[in-house]
Amino acid sequence: xxxxKISELRTLIGRLLIVGVIVVxxxxxxxxxxxxxxxxxxxxxxxxxxxxxxxxxxxxxxIKFRDEVVVDSLELYKTTAEQIQGNLEKLMDPDQxxxxxxxxxxxxRLTMVVKGELLYGIxxxxxxxxxxxxxxxxxxxxxxxxxxxxxxxxxxxxxFVENGTWKDYERQLLIRKARTKMIATxxxxxxxxxxxxxxxxxxxxxxxxxxxxxxxxx
Amino acid sequence: xxxxxxYLFLALAVVLxxxxxxxxxxxxxxxxxxxTIGTLSTSEYTVGKIIKLNDEGEWYxxxxxxILISCKAKIKAGxxxxxxxxxxxxxxxxxxxxxxxxxxxxSFEMNPEDIxxxxxxxxxxxxxxxxxxxxxxxxxxxxxxxxxxxxxxxxNDAETNAIVFLTDFYKNLGFEEIIIHGTKQDKRTKNTDR
Numbered sequence: 001x002x003x004x005k006i007s008e009l010r011t012l013i014g015r016l017l018i019v020g021v022i023v024v025x026x027x028x029x030x031x032x033x034x035x036x037x038x039x040x041x042x043x044x045x046x047x048x049x050x051x052x053x054x055x056x057x058x059x060x061x062x063i064k065f066r067d068e069v070v071v072d073s074l075e076l077y078k079t080t081a082e083q084i085q086g087n088l089e090k091l092m093d094p095d096q097x098x099x100x101x102x103x104x105x106x107x108x109r110l111t112m113v114v115k116g117e118l119l120y121g122i123x124x125x126x127x128x129x130x131x132x133x134x135x136x137x138x139x140x141x142x143x144x145x146x147x148x149x150x151x152x153x154x155x156x157x158x159x160f161v162e163n164g165t166w167k168d169y170e171r172q173l174l175i176r177k178a179r180t181k182m183i184a185t186x187x188x189x190x191x192x193x194x195x196x197x198x199x200x201x202x203x204x205x206x207x208x209x210x211x212x213x214x215x216x217x218x
Numbered sequence: 219x220x221x222x223x224x225y226l227f228l229a230l231a232v233v234l235x236x237x238x239x240x241x242x243x244x245x246x247x248x249x250x251x252x253x254t255i256g257t258l259s260t261s262e263y264t265v266g267k268i269i270k271l272n273d274e275g276e277w278y279x280x281x282x283x284x285i286l287i288s289c290k291a292k293i294k295a296g297x298x299x300x301x302x303x304x305x306x307x308x309x310x311x312x313x314x315x316x317x318x319x320x321x322x323x324x325s326f327e328m329n330p331e332d333i334x335x336x337x338x339x340x341x342x343x344x345x346x347x348x349x350x351x352x353x354x355x356x357x358x359x360x361x362x363x364x365x366x367x368x369x370x371x372x373x374n375d376a377e378t379n380a381i382v383f384l385t386d387f388y389k390n391l392g393f394e395e396i397i398i399h400g401t402k403q404d405k406r407t408k409n410t411d412r
Contacts, residue, residue, distance in 0.1 A: 045270040047269070052265060054263055054264075065250060066252075155361075159350045205302070207391060
């Protein structure tokens with residue numbers, strides 16, 4: 001009687017241990033393969049900031065253009081055999097396992113959402129401007145407006161899909177593509193031309209002259 | 219025997235599922251906003267930083283990962299001339315007096331070409347850094363640069379340069395006495411979030 005009770009207790013402890021091991025292994029596997037890695041746990045070391053260059057500039061910005069573009073790079077498996085092998089390989093990699101399970105024909109895909117800010121205006125450091133009183137008027141000669149800054153930062157860059165292994169230069173290539181698209185949109189919207197009206201308004205506000213102001217671009 | 223069946227089932231599931239296709243094209247819809255501004259950028263700083271990360275991982279991971287990324291940021295600062303109110307410019311004959319708005323950060327750029335992974339060290343059962351992870355690390359680097367920027371003299375430089383430019387500008391217009399007041403340092407915004 002006593003012996004059977006001890007035996008039952010042993011079995012119970014043994015089963016509880018097995019359940020415990022299953023739970024722990026399950027948790028580890030979930031964390032490794034499926035849990036969302038937010039990266040919020042990362043902490044970078046405090047390193048000094050080096051000032052490499054200080055430049056005096058004179059840029060009058062009159063148009064701010066905010067754009068958001070989606071850039072994508074996609075590679076497909078060429079044969080079914082390659083697709084099966086590729087998806088099995090993805091299953092072995094915790095970061096890629098979720099793409100392997102779906103077993104699609106996508107070999108690699110990198111999709112990014114890039115937000116950028118483009119500033120248009122005139123550069124008065126590189127090109128000079130002149131103010132000449134002529135026939136009772138103030139004639140201001142200015143350089144033509146141009147694209148002065150393109151602000152892209154990691155904070156405004158989102159990697160939406162990363163399927164497969166990608167190199168740094170490939171990510172950079174996509175960012176460059178996004179940048180080119182933004183510049184093209186700016187051109188299409190004729191923002192250099194549109195920068196003229198606020199520029200003229202701003203100069204008139206600054207000059208405060210009784211004489212009429214004539215603005216010429218060279 | 220049971221194990222063999224499990225593996226076979228898994229392989230079969232992958233094979234059958236592999237017949238699927240996923241070529242959903244990405245929508246290239248443009249979302250944009252155009253605003254008229256009036257900012258005068260007068261100072262540009264190029265700064266560099268080494269982003270160091272030692273990822274020891276969770277308790278259940280064996281091994282660690284280290285990464286060193288070097289990056290550069292180009293920061294432009296200046297004054298927002300649109301903030302000039304009517305009574306900020308006082309003209310009295312050949313004399314002009316201006317109260318300049320406070321200097322601020324006009325633009326912040328981290329060119330992807332100036333971002334380089336210098337070293338990656340992965341040990342144990344850890345996997346290499348994905349691009350998504352690298353982007354998250356870069357965001358932390360950007361945040362750190364923005365924090366460190368507060369120690370730089372960029373806003374003072376921007377204000378000084380703006381005063382020099384506006385003095386020349388009004389001299390060109392024929393003014394003889396030009397007085398430009400800057401913003402006291404303690405009244406300046408500490409916001410570097412541009």
